[in-house]
Amino acid sequence: xxxxxxxxxxxxxxxxxxxxxxxxxxxxxxxxxxxxxxxxxxxxxxxxxxxxxxxxxxxxxxxxxxxxxxxxxxxxxxxxxxxxxxxxxxxxxxxxxxxxxxxxxxxxxxxxxxxxxxxxxxxxxxxxxxxxxxxxxxxxxxxxxxxxxxxxxxxxxxxxxxxxxxxxxxxxxxxxxxxxxxxxxxxxxxxxxxxxxxxxxxxxxxxxxxxxxxxx
Numbered sequence: 001x002x003x004x005x006x007x008x009x010x011x012x013x014x015x016x017x018x019x020x021x022x023x024x025x026x027x028x029x030x031x032x033x034x035x036x037x038x039x040x041x042x043x044x045x046x047x048x049x050x051x052x053x054x055x056x057x058x059x060x061x062x063x064x065x066x067x068x069x070x071x072x073x074x075x076x077x078x079x080x081x082x083x084x085x086x087x088x089x090x091x092x093x094x095x096x097x098x099x100x101x102x103x104x105x106x107x108x109x110x111x112x113x114x115x116x117x118x119x120x121x122x123x124x125x126x127x128x129x130x131x132x133x134x135x136x137x138x139x140x141x142x143x144x145x146x147x148x149x150x151x152x153x154x155x156x157x158x159x160x161x162x163x164x165x166x167x168x169x170x171x172x173x174x175x176x177x178x179x180x181x182x183x184x185x186x187x188x189x190x191x192x193x194x195x196x197x198x199x200x201x202x203x204x205x206x207x208x209x210x211x212x213x214x215x216x
Contacts, residue, residue, distance in 0.1 A: 061088075061163075062088050062089055062091065063088065063091055063092055063162065064179070064180055066176060066180040067162060067163075067176065067179075067180040067182065068091055068092055068095050070175040070176035070180055070181070070182040071092055071095070071096070071160060071162065071175075071182050072095060072096070072099060073175050073182075074160060074173065074175050074182055074184045075096065075099065075101070075160070079100050079101065080101065080102070081101065081102045081103070081104075082096045082101045082102070082103040082104070083103075083104050083105075083106070084096075084103065084104070084105045084106070085106055086106070086107060086108075087105025087106060087107045087112075087113075087116065087131065088105075088107060088109075088112055088116075089112050089115055089116055089119070090105050090107075090112070090115070090116025090117075090119055090120060090129070090131060092105075092162075093105040093116065093120070093129055093131070094116070094119060094120050094123055094125055094129060097120070097125035097128045097129045098123070098125055101128070102128055103128065103129050103130075104129070104130045104131070104132065105129070105130070105131045105132070106131075106132050106134040107131065107132070107133065107134070108133070108134070108135050110133050113131045113132070113133045116129075116131045117131050146166060146167075146168060146169070157186075158184055158185065158186050159184070159185045159186075160182060160183070160184055160185075161182070161183040161185065162182055163179055163180075163181070165181075165183040165185075166183070166185055169185045170185070171183035171184055171185045172184055172185060172186055
């Protein structure tokens with residue numbers, strides 16, 4: 001005789017059996033929802049947390065409103081193409097596009113790239129902006145970024161550094177102060193770069209991630 005039949009014969013109401021089955025199904029649903037939520041949280045959080053765990057720490061630190069204003073100040077009366085290396089949520093790229101630049105952003109975090117594209121579309125500058133999912137350190141070693149910019153940018157190029165200046169390049173002007181400081185540097189010749197680099201500690205080059213540069 002089955003367990004269910006024994007329970008019925010003992011006088012236990014059918015409602016008790018149905019209640020147990022209902023609670024069992026509810027438990028499975030709750031477990032599934034909780035598991036799905038944890039997977040979704042992991043998928044969203046990993047692109048933000050993983051860069052901070054690298055040998056070279058690269059957490060997402062959005063540009064402040066003051067910093068964006070300082071960047072626009074040094075770009076005033078200029079035009080051309082702007083490239084933001086480590087564009088985050090795209091605020092500098094979008095602001096530059098609103099001031100007439102053809103602007104592109106390169107960012108490791110895919111969520112931030114998708115958000116940047118949406119924000120550019122919402123603010124009406126999607127035709128003059130582009131955002132790319134790209135890991136800078138897989139494209140070029142950090143220690144070679146200065147040399148790459150010096151060798152590949154056109155002679156009219158200027159480089160705008162946000163938060164941290166280039167370790168070997170002497171800025172021709174600055175705007176702001178503290179963490180909102182912006183440095184403007186004219187692209188040096190390779191001869192100048194080699195001369196400056198010979199007197200600089202290579203470990204200082206960890207600050208190169210925050211650069212934006214433009215050329216006209």
